[in-house]
Amino acid sequence: MSNEFLDRHIGPSAQDITSMLDSINCKSVDEVVSKTVPNAILFGNRMQVDEGLTERDSLELATKLAGDNILATNFIGQGYYGTLMPTVVQRNILENPGWYTAYTPYQAEISQGRLEMLLNFQQMIMDLTGMDISNASLLDEPTACAEAMMMAKRANRKNKSNKFLIDSNTNTQTITILQTRAKPLGIELVVDDIQNNDFLDCFAALLQSPGTNGEVRDLTADIARAKDNGVLTIVACDVLALTLIKTPAEMGADIAVGNSQRFGVPMGFGGPHAAYLATRDEFKRRVPGRLIGVSQDVLGNSAMRMSLQTREQHIRRDKATSNICTAQVLLAVLAAAYGIYHGAAGLKKIATKVHAKASNLAASLNAAGFELVATQFFDTITINTDKAQNLFDSAQKSGINLRLLNDAQLSMSVDETTTEAELSALLAVFSIDQLTESELALSVSIMRESEYLTHPVFSQYHSETEMMRYLKRLENKDIALNHSMIALGSCTMKLNAATQMYPISLPGFSKMHPYAPEDQTLGYQQLFKDLEHALCEVTGYDAVSLQPNAGSQGEFAGLLAIHSYHESNGDFDRNICLIPSSAHGTNPASAVMAGMKVVIVKCDDAGNIDLDDLKAKVEEHSDKLSAIMVTYPSTHGVFEVEIKQVCEIIHNAGGQVYLDGANLNAMVGVTRMGEFGADVSHINLHKTFAIPHGGGGPGMGPIGVKSHLAPFLPGNPLEKDSNAVSAAMYGSASILPISWSYIKLLGKYGMQRSTEIAIVSANYIADALKDSFPILYRGDQGMVAHECIIDIRPLKEQSGISEEDIAKRLMDYGFHSPTMSFPVAGTLMIEPTESESKREMDRFITAMISIHNEIQKVISGEWDKDNNPLKNAPHTAHEMAGDWSYPYTRQEALYPVESLVANKYFPPVKRIDNVYGDRNLFCSCIEVSEYI
Ligand SMILES: *Cc1c(COP(=O)(O)O)cnc(C)c1O
Numbered sequence: 030m031s032n033e034f035l036d037r038h039i040g041p042s043a044q045d046i047t048s049m050l051d052s053i054n055c056k057s058v059d060e061v062v063s064k065t066v067p068n069a070i071l072f073g074n075r076m077q078v079d080e081g082l083t084e085r086d087s088l089e090l091a092t093k094l095a096g097d098n099i100l101a102t103n104f105i106g107q108g109y110y111g112t113l114m115p116t117v118v119q120r121n122i123l124e125n126p127g128w129y130t131a132y133t134p135y136q137a138e139i140s141q142g143r144l145e146m147l148l149n150f151q152q153m154i155m156d157l158t159g160m161d162i163s164n165a166s167l168l169d170e171p172t173a174c175a176e177a178m179m180m181a182k183r184a185n186r187k188n189k190s191n192k193f194l195i196d197s198n199t200n201t202q203t204i205t206i207l208q209t210r211a212k213p214l215g216i217e218l219v220v221d222d223i224q225n226n227d228f229l230d231c232f233a234a235l236l237q238s239p240g241t242n243g244e245v246r247d248l249t250a251d252i253a254r255a256k257d258n259g260v261l262t263i264v265a266c267d268v269l270a271l272t273l274i275k276t277p278a279e280m281g282a283d284i285a286v287g288n289s290q291r292f293g294v295p296m297g298f299g300g301p302h303a304a305y306l307a308t309r310d311e312f313k314r315r316v317p318g319r320l321i322g323v324s325q326d327v328l329g330n331s332a333m334r335m336s337l338q339t340r341e342q343h344i345r346r347d348k349a350t351s352n353i354c355t356a357q358v359l360l361a362v363l364a365a366a367y368g369i370y371h372g373a374a375g376l377k378k379i380a381t382k383v384h385a386k387a388s389n390l391a392a393s394l395n396a397a398g399f400e401l402v403a404t405q406f407f408d409t410i411t412i413n414t415d416k417a418q419n420l421f422d423s424a425q426k427s428g429i430n431l432r433l434l435n436d437a438q439l440s441m442s443v444d445e446t447t448t449e450a451e452l453s454a455l456l457a458v459f460s461i462d463q464l465t466e467s468e469l470a471l472s473v474s475i476m477r478e479s480e481y482l483t484h485p486v487f488s489q490y491h492s493e494t495e496m497m498r499y500l501k502r503l504e505n506k507d508i509a510l511n512h513s514m515i516a517l518g519s520c521t522m523k524l525n526a527a528t529q530m531y532p533i534s535l536p537g538f539s540k541m542h543p544y545a546p547e548d549q550t551l552g553y554q555q556l557f558k559d560l561e562h563a564l565c566e567v568t569g570y571d572a573v574s575l576q577p578n579a580g581s582q583g584e585f586a587g588l589l590a591i592h593s594y595h596e597s598n599g600d601f602d603r604n605i606c607l608i609p610s611s612a613h614g615t616n617p618a619s620a621v622m623a624g625m626k627v628v629i630v631k632c633d634d635a636g637n638i639d640l641d642d643l644k645a646k647v648e649e650h651s652d653k654l655s656a657i658m659v660t661y662p663s664t665h666g667v668f669e670v671e672i673k674q675v676c677e678i679i680h681n682a683g684g685q686v687y688l689d690g691a692n693l694n695a696m697v698g699v700t701r702m703g704e705f706g707a708d709v710s711h712i713n714l715h716k717t718f719a720i721p722h723g724g725g726g727p728g729m730g731p732i733g734v735k736s737h738l739a740p741f742l743p744g745n746p747l748e749k750d751s752n753a754v755s756a757a758m759y760g761s762a763s764i765l766p767i768s769w770s771y772i773k774l775l776g777k778y779g780m781q782r783s784t785e786i787a788i789v790s791a792n793y794i795a796d797a798l799k800d801s802f803p804i805l806y807r808g809d810q811g812m813v814a815h816e817c818i819i820d821i822r823p824l825k826e827q828s829g830i831s832e833e834d835i836a837k838r839l840m841d842y843g844f845h846s847p848t849m850s851f852p853v854a855g856t857l858m859i860e861p862t863e864s865e866s867k868r869e870m871d872r873f874i875t876a877m878i879s880i881h882n883e884i885q886k887v888i889s890g891e892w893d894k895d896n897n898p899l900k901n902a903p904h905t906a907h908e909m910a911g912d913w914s915y916p917y918t919r920q921e922a923l924y925p926v927e928s929l930v931a932n933k934y935f936p937p938v939k940r941i942d943n944v945y946g947d948r949n950l951f952c953s954c955i956e957v958s959e960y961i
Pocket residue numbers: 353354355519520579580581582613615616660664689691692713728730
């Protein structure tokens with residue numbers, strides 16, 4: 030089958046594949062697959078998906094679909110605004126694989142560049158909100174509000190109320206998402222006008238500033254009343270408005286949340302963009318999501334790392350503060366870059382111009398006799414009019430989108446991109462022929478006086494040359510896929526092809542407002558239809574929701590669907606969720622968020638679900654059994670033969686099967702979960718379907734379901750009680766063209782071939798390493814799935830060298846470590862994917878075998894057991910230049926294998942002290958003198 034792109038996507042050549050098959054004693058790729066995937070579920074490729082297109086044809090089709098979207102002049106606002114991404118940022122970050130192909134910064138020493146940028150993001154949010162600490166991103170503003178609600182519930186233990194108050198002047202999508210999230214936790218929502226509320230019976234309250242109708246108020250008095258009653262306050266605020274108006278901290282709030290989208294990140298029909306959560310010092314250990322902190326390396330140099338929550342869900346499981354795993358790193362990086370490039374004065378200028386446009390607009394409407402709802406506003410004004418619908422319709426006819434707040438109110442928001450011509454066109458809708466120049470509307474009493482963005486990072490990079498070099502300098506500190514393979518098991522770090530990435534920059538996709546009328550989004554609708562169809566074909570499910578914007582959110586949405594299904598059958602007591610002990614940490618965390626009780630099922634020595642234990646647990650909880658969450662192939666990297674039986678046991682007891690689809694890359698075109706018994710799965714598009722990891726997000730976690738669960742998929746976030754889980758109907762819609770392109774380019778055969786080669790490659794690596802490191806689990810015919818776990822514990826026992834030492838030593842060899850200690854402590858999980866060439870895999874194998882030989886030197890006593898290249902890894906360039914006091918040579922430390930001479934990476938810091946960082950939590954930018 031000829032497929033031009035397939036040959037680009039698959040790493041090994043035909044000849045390489047033959048020689049890999051030889052090494053693993055298989056005659057054909059088919060033989061590998063039939064020995065790996067249990068016969069009972071080997072269905073053959075029955076996907077009704079077209080064959081692959083050429084790159085040129087795929088791009089042309091994507092461009093056509095983008096063109097089918099109509100970009101009207103947008104005044105909708107409601108949390109999403111037009112913005113100008115600086116081209117230096119677009120070219121050097123968004124369109125640069127050095128940034129977008131990086132992984133989440135768990136291996137901090139090789140992630141200092143993006144960690145520094147995330148610290149800049151945190152500092153920027155702290156400055157803008159006035160809070161003491163900020164996290165490094167959440168998924169979107171409404172889910173950030175939900176995380177804040179849960180955080181406040183835990184933080185405010187003294188207050189026994191289970192009511193959460195929301196000011197009525199809050200965005201609809203925020204209220205909807207809070208409904209979805211509050212219900213399973215037994216939290217009761219009260220929506221009320223906060224100015225007339227005495228805060229008597231609630232544990233926390235959410236206010237929005239500016240309000241959904243644009244009104245800006247000083248919230249100080251309301252917040253003080255709340256505080257008097259022991260109620261915590263959360264303010265959802267607008268980052269650009271914060272450059273002009275008083276901060277939530279100055280008004281006394283406890284938590285600030287919001288979205289950084291309008292700092293240079295396109296609306297993208299709903300995302301992705303980085304939301305944030307910032308709070309006071311006293312709550313710093315309760316912050317959900319990832320928090321970047323400053324620690325030090327073993328030489329005492331400042332170095333950054335993820336604090337506290339590192340692998341939080343894996344450690345705390347059902348007691349985790351949140352299920353957020355993949356967040357929005359790349360978008361936080363982009364927003365921080367926007368802040369750095371403009372600086373305080375630049376941002377203030379942008380904000381003032383926006384406010385001036387709104388002020389002029391308001392004055393013009395007012396002069397023409399329209400009544401304004403509020404005299405204090407930033408960028409959004411609302412008018413009272415009995416002709417709201419007529420005006421809305423006639424605006425739309427002239428290519429202008431407004432927001433119909435209700436029957437009698439019309440809103441309009443301006444932004445950085447709004448031109449004079451657009452304002453004139455808008456006024457024409459109201460039969461006003463001239464824009465009235467007016468004073469700024471905001472009164473002095475609400476204006477901000479405090480300084481912000483005073484750290485030098487926000488004033489040093491305003492020239493394009495300096496900015497370009499700063500971004501390059503940071504990029505050079507990190508290892509991403511453009512340097513070497515990243516064989517992270519369970520994360521599927523495959524090729525993110527340029528042709529797949531290209532469409533996200535097309536304006537037809539990137540500039541669409543998420544609440545634009547449907548007839549303007551026909552290109553997107555077609556793309557979603559194509560993608561939903563293909564994902565149904567891939568999985569064997571009947572329906573797909575593209576809404577969840579990470580795997581964790583898909584888990585939550587899928588479990589809610591299961592819960593609603595049970596309720597629709599009159600089963601109100603089914604709340605037990607069985608989870609095998611080897612599950613990913615998001616599984617138990619999501620189950621708890623969905624109001625379920627987690628019961629752990631054991632795994633046997635071979636890594637399979639212990640069927641006896643499963644049966645016992647099912648029997649014990651039969652009437653209350655809601656679901657099982659299983660990963661397939663298992664997190665142990667094997668296709669369990671009994672999967673069909675597992676599904677049957679659960680179904681017979683009236684339960685539902687949630688299959689974690691993170692390992693779908695081992696199944697596409699070979700087997701389908703919907704056919705072997707699963708009811709619902711999330712599909713991590715940032716793993717199997719080529720969305721890049723972005724250094725820790727964005728991602729997309731659509732869910733597929735069998736038909737009986739389809740009525741319970743997430744609904745429209747603008748409709749109350751719709752079970753929506755994201756602010757936008759299609760989540761982070763603007764990255765869906767990446768997965769769509771992936772499917773178009775590979776097609777039916779190419780996707781199957783990718784799965785097959787991923788399995789061949791994993792078995793090739795397992796075979797090449799088996800004599801140096803034992804392979805922990807294999808299937809019944811001795812094969813691994815698309816990843817393999819190597820056991821470091823026996824070597825550690827002999828040598829004292831741990832999996833972490835190996836991970837750090839791999840940095841000296843120019844590699845990112847495989848997944849460390851998941852799902853089994855003391856192991857490394859390797860997943861090469863189909864897109865790594867045999868040459869690159871061989872380089873990795875050579876490095877691992879060389880490390881094995883180094884460990885032998887420790888065991889034999891040739892190398893000291895504490896002072897050796899493994900324990901001292903990684904080694905920096907700076908160290909090499911100084912006095913060399915190690916009992917081994919520079920060559921042994923830095924150039925242990927020949928191939929490094931031509932392509933050497935130097936980590937910027939030595940091993941980082943995790944404990945120091947958590948004890949001395951410091952999450953803002955460091956003194957300039959400390960940068961190295
Ligand atoms: C990656 C992963 C998840 C979580 O997905 P996110 O997109 O990071 O939320 C869940 N389960 C497994 C097995 C995974 O590998």
